[in-house]
Amino acid sequence: MSAGFTPGGPEDWWARQAQKAPEPQLPWPSVPWPPPPASSARQSPTPRLPVPEPSAWQSQVPASSSAPQFPAQQPPVPPSQPPAQQSPAQRSPAPSAPSAPQSPAPWPTARQSPAAQFPPLQSSVPQSSIPWSELWSWLGGRLAVAGRGLALFGLALFGLVLLGALAATLALLPFLTVNLIGTDKRGDAAAAGFLAIVAWLTVGPLLLLWMRSLARLTRKLADRWCGVPIAEPYLPRPWADGGKHGPRQWLGWLLRDQATWRDLAWVAVDGLLGWLLALLPAALLFLGILGVFAPSFASGSIRFLAIVGAAAGLWACPWLLRGYGHFAHSMLAPTKEAELALRVRQLAQTRTEAIDTSAAEIRRIERDLHDGAQARLVAMGMTLDAAGQIIDTNPDAARALLFEARDASVKALAELRDLVRGIHPPVLADRGLTDAIRALALDSPMRIHVVSDLHGRASAPVESAAYFAVSELLANVSKHAEARQTWIDIRHTDDMLRIGVTDNGHGGADPSRGSGLRGIERRLASFDGVLAVSSPPGGPTAVTMEIPCELSLPKTSSSLGTA
């Protein structure tokens, strides 16, 4: 049992699932965040693997890990109106979603420690008078866990079948050769050999691919059922970037990937030994039932032992399942090498994008200066020169020219101000992220509620990226969402800057269509930041950003104190 283990995880998850109202009504993605940062940091030396597609995140269900994540218990939407099911016609023009103003914070107002969120196991065990409903729900949770173990056992068996099929395919060639080569049916032998090689090249890889699917399913279930998130180690398809796509590339991609062979090893080990852990709770339970009901267990002591075993199995099954998850993690998680390779690829990509973006920015600034302030200064100089030439002969005209020059300087200043705002807003430099976003909110035509608990300043690049991301999101909201209100929540927990932007507009934002969200995602990726979007048709839209960073203490002025 690892130190970070939280007792009673899985069954609590089960209970939470039972309480949870239909998912789409959450304004936050049901799994808005990629694998919980704390656990991923524990399991991998790199903070984050390549940014998963938000759609991929949607498929993950919050593991009952101790890492903070969006808890299901505080959706700001009244459960009575799941927006996903509303047709636009049904929608009232002024939906009250996402929430009453008194709960603008999309995150829990009081973040509890993990231990408080998941009460220790003992507390759910009845103390004095037996609270039956609690006991039943506990029992139900445990039975569900045992059932999941059974399902994992089934997967292991299926893996064994695949393994057998693969072995049979491989054995085909030597078997046929040995059986046919001694005889004088040379032609048959050659045909059989050819067939076997074809089988090697077609059925073999296909089976390997199935095993990959099996391993992927196991990873997903380890996250969902065992609370052990496991990252995917596979190489990206080389033709995803527009390379050649043929059977040879496909085979090379599959066979050259180390993860393929690790999957094979997993299937073998899991099929031979691993399933024991998964099956144990169900098996103990079965024995217990047998002990109670089967007449052959005549001896009282054996019966007693069986019942105790079943109880122990029930009690321990979350731990056993979690153990299975850790076992799977040890074999299925990316190796350090694979992780580093992924990381290098991701860094190379984000670096290229960062360079491209900054080059484009600099070009834009150059153009703005050239066409704006610079041109105006040239015009001003010429006007002043003209004024100087006629000042003796025609003072009135000279005065008019001087006024003209003054107006040009005002315009040049205004343009420079706008330009500076676009490069690095002064209020961001002065006051930091929170006040800069407040200033942004004040300038916006929408009603925007800003809640922040930042104590300190993030590094300037992170602040800038976060600021412009929020700025762009707000622009998106006012352009597309027809929202009346927007909530912005800024937090820093576990070395992670989290910003949520929720609006009560009509939803339907799709990162894969709009270039805006993609652009934000790319910009955040340079900081290992991620973006998650939940925007069911009918709204509300919730965009959440996460950027790993540390805060420095706020600067205090030496001469003025905290004035």
Added chain:
Amino acid sequence: MRVVIAEDLFLLRDGLTRMLQAHGLEIVAAVDNGADLLAAVTADKPDVAIVDVRLPPTFTDEGIRAALAARREVPGLPVLVLSQYVEQLYARELLASGSGGIGYLLKDRVFDSAQFVDAVRRVAAGGTAMDPEVIARLLARNTGDGAIAALSPREREVLSLMAEGRSNAAIAQRLVITERAVAKHTASIFLKLDLQPSDDDNRRVLAVLAYLEG
């Protein structure tokens, strides 16, 4: 009128000093940082302090904080804050005390010396001078709800000019109406914003504050 200037750029400090002297104002101190400003306002008791937002050592919002600190040291000290850019956030903070004698202008406004000196005098007299750009950005906002929404378009016009710090006479001239009509509008504004009759100048500041709150 006795003026203290805090501006870290020598050229601007010098230019401001000359310009204000040319208009007959007395410059009792021209300093280049917030600490010296505090010392100057406590020692010299000027009629008005003109403060740049960016001052050493941090070159951020030192000037705003220095201005607020100076007003705590010398209660009611009129302060005119100058900046290369204006933020509603800062405008609110400056006005938050609800008392007058506050100005917040873009540095560009210095170009029109007559109007600038007028703003300085207005602030020194306990009025307000908000930069038209702050007001313009306010007007760009869709104030869909709140007390401001209850105002008629004309009243909003009057209020925005009032926010710039203009007197009833100046507003009347700008809107080409009589001063009595302006007075009627302001009374109606005060009523709708639920501002109790008191010192008129103070109520004007509170109205502007309500305006800034949106």
